[in-house]
C-alpha cells in the first residue's frame with residue numbers, strides 16, 4: 001500500500017500521428033511551450049516526460065510519444081505469432097521489442113510500445129473528424145495487447161464534421177466504454193475534470209492522486225481568475241489616478257503633446273496589465289491581439305485611444321466626450337483643478353488630516369496659476385475595463401494547445417448602469433480626493449468585476 | 458550576518474516588489490537548491506539578491522535605528538511617567554484623591570479606549586507607530602533604504618504583523634509611562650509625607666463617595682483594599698497613609714495591569730504570526746519567479762530519444778511496361794457522389810486489401826495508377842510507404858487529393874508528394 005501511494009503515476013499519451021497528442025498535453029499541463037505542435041506528420045520523434053507536482057510532491061509523469069504510423073503492418077506481423085502468445089499480450093510485445101525490426105522499420109512504434117509497457121495507463125488520442133479506419137483499429141489492437149488501461153480521448157470535437165458517435169460505437173466494440181470528448185484547443189466547460197475523473201475509473205489505483213490533482217486544478221482556476229480581476233482593478237485605479245497638469249496658456253500644439261504623452265502612459269499601463277493577466281494564465285505575451293477594424297480607415301487598429309475603439313466599446317454607456325484638444329481622445333480636462341472634489345477636500349481637511357491640507361494646497365495652487373489637469377475620461381475607462389474582462393473570459397476557456405492569438409475585437413460592452421457603477425467606485429481617484437482608501441476601492445472594484453464576469457451585459 | 462526569520466520574509470517581499478516592476482526576473486540562471494521547497498528557494502533567492510545589492514548593511518542599519526528609536530521612546534515614556542506623578546504630588550496639600558486618580562489613570566484609559574475603537578480596525582500605521590515610522594523614514598533617507606522601508610511596511614501588512622506590532626508599540630509605550638509613574642509614586646510616598654482628602658466643588662458628598670466606591674471596586678476585588686474613608690476613627694495621618702496605598706493600587710489596577718495584559722496578548726499574537734509566516738506563490742512577482750524555477754527544475758525530459766535518421770528516404774521506382782489503368786481509393790472514398798469508373802478497384806483500407814491490390818499489380822502492372830486520397834486524413838509514413846511499394850508496378854502514379862468540408866492536410870500531402878516527385882491533383 002505504502003509503495004503504491006508513494007509511487008509516481010505514469011501516464012502515456014499515444015495515438016496516430018497528428019491526432020493532437022502533444023496538443024492534449026499542452027492543455028493538460030497548462031503550458032504553451034511543451035514540445036512542438038505542427039500540422040505536418042511525425043512532429044514528435046522522442047518520448048518526452050513531464051512531471052506534475054501537487055503541493056510540492058510529484059504525483060504524475062506524463063509521456064508524450066511519437067505518432068503511430070505503421071499500425072496495420074505491425075499488427076499483421078504480430079498476428080503471425082498470435083498462437084504463441086494467445087493469452088499474454090505484453091509478453092508478445094516485449095518479444096517484438098527485442099526483435100531487430102523494433103530498432104529499424106518500426107523504431108517509432110517501438111518507442112510508443114516500450115513506453116506504454118512502463119506506464120500505468122494511457123490516453124489514446126483520436127482525431128474524431130476521421131472515419132473509423134482499419135488502420136486505426138489495427139493500432140488499437142496492438143495497444144490493447146500491452147495490457148494497460150486505455151482511455152480514448154476524442155479530439156477535434158469542436159469541429160463541425162466530427163464523427164464522435166461513430167467512434168464511440170467502434171470503441172465500444174473493442175470493450176472501451178469510457179470515452180472522453182475533449183477538444184484541446186477549445187476544451188468544453190469542465191472538460192478537464194471529466195477527463196481526469198474518467199481516468200480514475202479506468203485506473204482506480206490512482207484515484208487518490210487524481211482527486212488531488214482535480215482539486216488543485218480547481219483551486220488554481222479560481223485563483224487565476226481572482227488574481228486577474230485584482231490586476232484589472234489595480235489597472236483601473238492607476239489610470240483613474242493618473243493626472244497631468246498643463247498651463248492654461250499652453251498653445252494648442254503643447255496641449256496636444258501633453259495629451260499624447262498622457263495617452264502613452266495609459267497605454268503602457270494597460271499593456272503591463274495585459275501581460276500580467278496572460279502570464280497568470282500561462283499564456284505568452286503574443287497570445288492576445290487588441291485589434292479593431294477601423295471602418296473609416298479600412299485597416300486594423302489596436303489602439304486604445306482610437307476613436308473607433310472608444311466608440312465601439314463605449315457605445316452603450318451614454319457618456320459624452322470632453323472638449324478642446326483632448327476631445328474624443330479618451331481624456332478629460334479639468335480647468336483650474338478646483339472644479340471637482342472640493343467638498344470632500346474641505347470635509348477631510350476639517351478632520352485635520354495632513355494629506356488633506358496638502359491636497360487642498362495643491363488644488364489652490366493650480367487654481368491660482370490657472371492650470372488645467374488632464375485625466376482619463378469615462379469612455380476610455382470603460383473600454384479598458386471591458387476589454388480586459390473579455391480577455392480574462394476568453395483565456396479561462398482556452399486550451400494551451402491553441403496556436404492562434406485571442407482577438408479582443410469583439411464587442412463586449414457594458415450597460416450604462418454598469419459603466420456608471422464603475423465610474424462611481426473610481427470617483428475618489430478621478431477627482432483626486434484626499435487620502436483615498438485604495439484597499440476599499442480595490443475591494444469594490446473586484447466585487448463589481450466578478451459580477452460582470454459572471455453575467456456580462 | 459545571520460538573518461532572522463522575519464528579515465528573510467521581509468527581503469522576499471522587497472525582492473517581489475522589484476520583480477513586479479521588472480519585465481523578466483534576472484539572475485534565475487544561478488542555481489538554487491532544487492531539493493528545497495519552492496518557498497524556501499524563493500526566500501534563498503531573495504537573500505542572495507539582497508547580498509548582491511549589498512542591502513544587508515541597510516537591514517542592519519534599519520535594526521540599529523529601530524533599537525535607537527525604542528530607546529528614545531522608552532526614555533520619553535519614562536520621563537512622561539515620572540513627570541506626571543511629580544506634577545501631581547507638587548499640588549497644594551492635601552491633594553484631592555479623585556483628581557489624583559484622574560491624572561494618573563484617565564489619559565491611559567482614554568487612549569486604550571481609542572486604540573480599541575480605531576487602531577484595531579485599519580491595517581495602516583497610526584498614532585505612535587506612524588510617528589515612529591516617520592522617524593525611521595527620516596533616518597533611512599537614501600533611496601535604497603527608503604525602498605527597503607516601504608517593503609518593510611508592506612511585508613508587515615501582508616503577513617498581518619502590523620496590527621500586533623502597533624499594539625506592542627502602543628501598549629509598551631503606555632506601560633512604561635504607567636510603570637514609571639507608579640514607581641515614582643511609591644518612591645515619593647515612601648520617603649515623604651503627603652496629605653490626601655476627598656474633595657469636590659460641584660458634587661455632593663454622597664455622590665463623591667459613590668464615585669469613589671465605583672473606582673475602588675476593582676482594586677478591592679483584586680487586592681482586597683477598601684476605599685479609604687475619612688473621619689470616624691481614622692486620624693488624618695492614618696487616612697493619608699491608607700489613601701496613598703489605595704492610590705498606588707488604583708494606578709496598578711487601571712494603568713499598569715490592562716496595558717500589561719494587552720502587551721502580553723499582542724506579543725503572543727506577534728509570536729504566533731511569526732511562526733505562521735508564509736509566501737503566497739501565486740501573487741504577482743512570486744508567481745513568475747516560482748514558474749521560472751519550476752520550468753528550470755521540473756522541465757520536460759527526453760526519455761527515449763529519436764535515433765536521428767529521422768527523415769526516412771523512400772525510393773519510387775516505376776515500371777517499364779504496363780497496360781491499362783486502375784483507380785483505387787486509399788483508406789476511404791471521401792466523395793460520396795463520385796461515379797466509380799470501370800477501372801475502379803475499390804477502397805484499399807485494410808492490410809489484406811492493400812496486399813491484395815499489391816499482388817494484383819505485381820501480376821499485371823498497369824500504365825496508369827490513380828490513388829484517390831482524402832485530404833482530410835493526415836499523411837503518414839505507412840501511406841507513403843504503400844505508395845512507394847505500388848510504384849514499381851505502374852508506369853505512372855498519380856494521387857488525386859479530395860477535399861471535404863473543414864480543414865485539410867492538402868498542403869502536407871502536397872509537400873510529401875513533391876518531395877518524391879509524385880504527380881498529384
Ligand SMILES: Nc1nc2c(ncn2[C@@H]2O[C@H](COP(=O)(O)OP(=O)(O)OP(=O)(O)O)[C@@H](O)[C@H]2O)c(=O)[nH]1
Pocket residue numbers: 015016017018019020021022023024036037038039040041042043044045065066067068155156157182183184185186401403
Ligand atoms: N482545432 C483543433 N486543432 C487541434 C486540436 N488538437 C490538435 N490540433 C492541431 O492539430 C495539429 C497536430 O497537433 P499535434 O499536437 O502536433 O499532434 P501530435 O499527435 O502530437 O502529432 P505528432 O507529434 O506529429 O505525432 C496541430 O496543428 C494542432 O494545432 C484540437 O483539439 N482542435
Ligand SMILES: [Mg+2]
Pocket residue numbers: 021022023035036037043044065
Ligand atoms: Mg506530437
